[in-house]
Amino acid sequence: MIKFGTGGFRGIIGDDFNKENIQLIAQAISNVIIKNNLRRQTAIGYDYRFLSPEAATWMSEVFAANEIKVSYSCEPTPSPTMIYATKILGIDYGVMITASHNPPTFNGIKVFQKGGMDADIETTQKIEYELNSINEVKCVSSLSETYKNYVRETNFTESYISYVKEFISPVIKGNEIKVLYDGFYGVGERTIKEAIKEYELSNITLKHCKHDALFGGALPNPTKDNMLKNKEEVINNNYAFCFGMDSDGDRLGIIDENGNYVDSNEIMACLYYYLIKYRNESGDCVRNLATSILMDKVSNKFGYKCHEVDVGFKNISSKMKDVNALLGGESSGGLTIRNYLFGKDSTFSSLLFLEMVIVMNKSVSEIVKEVKEFCEYNYIFDEDISTYDKSLNMYECLNSTTPKFNKEPIRIEKINNNVKYHFSNDEWILLRISGTEPALRVFIEMKDPKDVYENKKLLNSYINDLSKETIR
Numbered sequence: 125m126i127k128f129g130t131g132g133f134r135g136i137i138g139d140d141f142n143k144e145n146i147q148l149i150a151q152a153i154s155n156v157i158i159k160n161n162l163r164r165q166t167a168i169g170y171d172y173r174f175l176s177p178e179a180a181t182w183m184s185e186v187f188a189a190n191e192i193k194v195s196y197s198c199e200p201t202p203s204p205t206m207i208y209a210t211k212i213l214g215i216d217y218g219v220m221i222t223a224s225h226n227p228p229t230f231n232g233i234k235v236f237q238k239g240g241m242d243a244d245i246e247t248t249q250k251i252e253y254e255l256n257s258i259n260e261v262k263c264v265s266s267l268s269e270t271y272k273n274y275v276r277e278t279n280f281t282e283s284y285i286s287y288v289k290e291f292i293s294p295v296i297k298g299n300e301i302k303v304l305y306d307g308f309y310g311v312g313e314r315t316i317k318e319a320i321k322e323y324e325l326s327n328i329t330l331k332h333c334k335h336d337a338l339f340g341g342a343l344p345n346p347t348k349d350n351m352l353k354n355k356e357e358v359i360n361n362n363y364a365f366c367f368g369m370d371s372d373g374d375r376l377g378i379i380d381e382n383g384n385y386v387d388s389n390e391i392m393a394c395l396y397y398y399l400i401k402y403r404n405e406s407g408d409c410v411r412n413l414a415t416s417i418l419m420d421k422v423s424n425k426f427g428y429k430c431h432e433v434d435v436g437f438k439n440i441s442s443k444m445k446d447v448n449a450l451l452g453g454e455s456s457g458g459l460t461i462r463n464y465l466f467g468k469d470s471t472f473s474s475l476l477f478l479e480m481v482i483v484m485n486k487s488v489s490e491i492v493k494e495v496k497e498f499c500e501y502n503y504i505f506d507e508d509i510s511t512y513d514k515s516l517n518m519y520e521c522l523n524s525t526t527p528k529f530n531k532e533p534i535r536i537e538k539i540n541n542n543v544k545y546h547f548s549n550d551e552w553i554l555l556r557i558s559g560t561e562p563a564l565r566v567f568i569e570m571k572d573p574k575d576v577y578e579n580k581k582l583l584n585s586y587i588n589d590l591s592k593e594t595i596r
Contacts, residue, residue: 126255128248134223134232137174141223141231146179149233150186151261152254153217156247157192162216164190169197169206169280170221171311171372173231174337176200179221181266183233188274189262198277200311200335202373203234204469208284211240211465217247222311225345225370228338241466242438285318291464292475299482302327304366305474306354308344309336312373315471323475329363345370346377346457348385355383364481365488369470375457376470378477380488389416389505390492391477392453397495398480399450399461400426407450407462410443412436413537413544414554414567415455421499434539435556441466455507455567503551506568506576510587514562518590522555527586529553530578553579 126133126145133149135141157164166187170176177200184194195213197206203220210218216238223230235243235251243251264270305328307313313333320328332340342350346368354366358379365386368377378386392411396419399405408429411419420430431447433439440452444466453459458468461476484491496502512518522543526536533545533553541557547570554567566583568576 126252128235128243128252132232132234132243134226134230136229137231141175141179143179143182146182146233147186147261147263148255148258149251150183151190151258152251153219153235154187154190154192154262155254155258156250157216158190163214165193165195165213165215167195167197167206167209167213167215167218167278167280168221169201169203169209169219171202172200172309172335172337173221173223173228173371175231176221179231179233180219183219183221184275185263185266185271186261188268188271189264191274194275195278196275198279199281200314201280202310202312202315202369202469202471204374204465204467204471205280205284205315206234207236207240207242207465207467207469208287209278209280210236210238212283212287214238217243220372222372224372225343225375227343236467239466241441242436244438244442281315281318284315285322288319288469288472288475289322291461291472293479293483296323296325296475296479296482298324300327301325301364301478301482302329302362303478304329304331304354304358304361304363305333306331306346306351306366306368307333308342308346308350308368308371309334309339310344310369310371310373312369312371312470315373316369316474319471319475325478329361339371346375348377348387351377351379351385352383354379359383365477367474367477369474370457373470374468376459376473376477377457378488380492382489384489386488386492387416387505388453388455388457388459389418390495391457391473392451392459393418393422393499394491394495395459395461395473395476395480396451397422397498398484398491402480402483405450405462408447410440410447410449410452412440412454413539413542414556414565415453416505416569417503417550417552418496418499418501418505419453420550421501422495425499435542437468455505503569503571504573504576506580508566508568508580510564510566510584512562512564512587512590516562516590518557518562518564521590522557527555528582530575530582551575553583555583
């Protein structure tokens with residue numbers, strides 16, 4: 125069965141991600157458009173992964189057969205470009221062929237909706253409903269006249285960069301700040317190169333920017349481990365900072381001038397602080413439940429509120445619309461600001477980060493320190509992942525038992541596949557069950573490093589004991 129998760133549909137290439145399923149999804153989207161009498165136009169983009177351009181063509185063949193016009197990206201492009209295309213064309217749905225930060229054996233389909241945002245639950249449920257009731261997949265050849273009449277190649281990059289420029293100060297133009305960019309062989313390098321050219325940033329060094337569908341043999345994600353591979357290069361070459369993106373250009377990673385990892389919580393908090401204190405903007409912020417309370421501390425200090433939502437950027441963007449928030453983001457590395465696209469975009473956020481460093485005229489480590497001191501933040505935020513026996517029903521286990529911690533939770537919150545344990549002093553632990561593998565993602569935020577260490581040990585013991593019981 126084809127299911128849409130927080131980041132769309134994803135599957136292993138040649139297994140779930142195959143021509144049949146790809147064209148089924150295209151037909152389901154076509155049915156939603158036709159049955160709801162929506163505008164018969166869509167846009168399709170694709171990244172550097174295996175089968176991405178082919179999948180874009182296969183979907184276009186179905187759209188054309190259903191008399192739906194397609195604005196087809198003339199080149200590989202990041203996901204944010206297609207979010208932009210969905211917004212600027214005024215269409216109801218746009219499509220991106222990508223598996224985001226997943227390993228190279230995966231590919232997938234992201235769907236965007238009107239206004240430029242990830243498809244919400246209502247939209248994905250409509251698509252899934254149609255998937256279960258399709259009797260026929262209409263399709264024409266990409267060589268046919270019908271295809272040529274309905275599918276038009278389009279270059280979105282130039283107008284996208286012009287759009288980004290509306291939200292970035294011209295103060296960065298021609299600045300000689302020395303920065304390193306690690307593209308992790310992803311498609312984000314396409315828009316980064318254009319932005320560098322547009323802003324005449326001659327001191328930005330690019331690495332790992334060639335097209336490689338195997339991503340150099342590493343996970344195409346700017347995680348702490350991946351970003352820290354650049355530590356010596358940053359220090360030895362006196363870079364102001366290094367930034368990197370995932371394979372489709374919507375997650376951002378940073379290491380500072382000393383080679384220290386700046387996590388996503390710190391990136392968001394610093395940018396929110398900068399927007400209010402230096403740009404004189406105002407408003408609440410939004411984060412997901414796996415994100416640090418650092419955002420809460422900063423917003424409260426300014427007299428604003430931080431709103432918590434479930435994991436999935438569509439939940440962040442929806443809440444931002446509801447409360448007219450200034451900034452929204454998540455601990456996995458994506459963010460956006462008010463009036464910009466309602467989707468994460470690392471070309472935009474990296475330029476905003478660059479603007480912040482230039483305007484504040486301080487090192488990245490100094491900015492992070494200033495923000496934490498401003499809101500008196502003194503917690504440790506940690507992430508981990510634990511695997512368990514695949515026969516174990518972790519949903520059932522977490523519903524019927526409470527793991528042993530080194531302190532008693534004062535409140536337990538269960539939201540979809542998340543269980544969040546709240547302790548005194550705003551400390552918390554979140555257990556998030558993976559939807560694709562037998563794994564439990566663990567997020568901990570506590571004041572004492574010893575508590576973080578002890579609770580991680582206790583959780584590992586809890587999971588190991590459950591697995592042993594299952595095997596017996």
